[in-house]
Amino acid sequence: MTLTHLNARGEAHMVDVADKQESRREAVATGKISMQPETLALLSDGGLPKGDVLATARIAGIQAAKRTHELIPLCHQLMLSKVSIEFELDHTHSCVHVSARCRLNGRTGVEMEALTAVSVACLTLYDMCKAVDKGMIIGDIGVESKTGGKSGDWVRDDLNKVSSKALPESSLEKSAESQKTVTVLFFAELRERIGVEKLSVSLGDLGAPDIVSLKRWLTTRHTDFMALENPRILCARNQDMVSVDTMLKPGDEVAFFPPVTGG
Amino acid sequence: MVRVQQAPFDLNALYHSLSAERTDIGAVASFVGRVRDFNEQPDVEALTLEHYPGMTEAVLTRIVEQAEQRWSLANVIVVHRVGRLTPGDDIVVVLVASAHRHAAFEACEFIMDLLKTQAPFWKKEHTRQGDYWVSERHSDKEARQRWEQG
Numbered sequence A: 001m002t003l004t005h006l007n008a009r010g011e012a013h014m015v016d017v018a019d020k021q022e023s024r025r026e027a028v029a030t031g032k033i034s035m036q037p038e039t040l041a042l043l044s045d046g047g048l049p050k051g052d053v054l055a056t057a058r059i060a061g062i063q064a065a066k067r068t069h070e071l072i073p074l075c076h077q078l079m080l081s082k083v084s085i086e087f088e089l090d091h092t093h094s095c096v097h098v099s100a101r102c103r104l105n106g107r108t109g110v111e112m113e114a115l116t117a118v119s120v121a122c123l124t125l126y127d128m129c130k131a132v133d134k135g136m137i138i139g140d141i142g143v144e145s146k147t148g149g150k151s152g153d154w155v156r157d158d159l160n161k162v163s164s165k166a167l168p169e170s171s172l173e174k175s176a177e178s179q180k181t182v183t184v185l186f187f188a189e190l191r192e193r194i195g196v197e198k199l200s201v202s203l204g205d206l207g208a209p210d211i212v213s214l215k216r217w218l219t220t221r222h223t224d225f226m227a228l229e230n231p232r233i234l235c236a237r238n239q240d241m242v243s244v245d246t247m248l249k250p251g252d253e254v255a256f257f258p259p260v261t262g263g
Numbered sequence B: 001m002v003r004v005q006q007a008p009f010d011l012n013a014l015y016h017s018l019s020a021e022r023t024d025i026g027a028v029a030s031f032v033g034r035v036r037d038f039n040e041q042p043d044v045e046a047l048t049l050e051h052y053p054g055m056t057e058a059v060l061t062r063i064v065e066q067a068e069q070r071w072s073l074a075n076v077i078v079v080h081r082v083g084r085l086t087p088g089d090d091i092v093v094v095l096v097a098s099a100h101r102h103a104a105f106e107a108c109e110f111i112m113d114l115l116k117t118q119a120p121f122w123k124k125e126h127t128r129q130g131d132y133w134v135s136e137r138h139s140d141k142e143a144r145q146r147w148e149q150g
Helices: A037-045 A053-066 A111-129 A188-194 A211-221 A223-229 B011-019 B055-070 B101-118 B138-149
Strands: A023-034 A082-090 A095-106 A137-147 A181-186 A198-202 A234-237 A240-242 A253-257 B002-005 B027-034 B044-051 B075-081 B083-085 B090-098 B121-127 B130-133
Touching: A023 A111, A037 A082, A037 A095, A037 A111, A053 A082, A053 A095, A053 A111, A082 A111, A095 A111, A111 A137, A181 A188, A181 A211, A188 A223, A188 A253, A188 B121, A188 B130, A198 A211, A211 A223, A211 A253, B002 B055, B011 B027, B011 B075, B011 B090, B027 B101, B055 B075, B055 B101, B075 B101, B090 B101, B101 B138
Parallel strands: A181 A253, B002 B075
Antiparallel strands: A023 A095, A023 A137, A082 A095, A181 A198, A234 A240, A234 A253, B027 B090, B044 B083, B044 B121, B075 B090, B121 B130
């Protein structure tokens, strides 16, 4: 692995992308800003002194993505074809989740633009709310996925979302306990939201061997799994629709998904 | 017969396989669901159908078995497509054969009403304004509940 922004003498330089193939590229970055529950309530009710907080932060994020090359020294100026910013108000964790998606047909990736968009959207949220809450914390900024280009598609590894203990393959010494696992699947909108398709979870990690405990355990691993708390979400055990109090056995396949819309 | 596939289906061929050399069949009812160019938003350019392989087939088989317990049926075919489809494409076909028409009509509707609310398929619509996952419809839930009362 080499750092392409360093030349043979270890000096910083801008990578020549003229000979690179153009391809459709997309990157998604996420982050969050934590605040007092009262601040979040004001934000969702539109009661903050500076006006529509989310609309302003969205524009700020989009503008920032377009100007990434002015901020990051060796970044190319890109003709972005799309920048979208989404906010999710999380009252359980008292924070706002920010996600940015950037897209273009071009020769370089757009993850720096997505990261810049998320960062500036978070900074704008801070600015818009700081009159009532100075203790807000911006955090967990990272790239979730990128597609297109020579290095191929990349999605944040499930390992980063769920501790390695949950994936027995990754540990050299497999204890008898860790082999008692269930496979967890996510479908459709829920899969996209969480960014995970399949997981292996050790039953020993759960408070109790049932689906409620599995959901609880997942939501403590990563805030994205909070989407499972939505009452619309259905679950199946071994391909049979079941209720959340259903017990689990080693080897079971558990699936979570939104209401079905076939036909 | 229950099948989930990407490829288009040939309604005529399915009709033949349902009823060929069967002289006890007096009625065949069929339903074909298609992709519309408008739904929750106008200008639907395409949709992607995702499913839960294994569970989908199991649920469809169970729905057909329930229909066979409720009505006297000679044969049933359900084919549902997955993957990317464009407006005008067929999505699903249900063919029900029986001795008399009432059983065929009712069972065909019953199978579709249960499929809509129980079979693990999900639609994502692609429009000029962007992509979105289709929401479940309350009317579909009511249509299914009708059969529970009856």
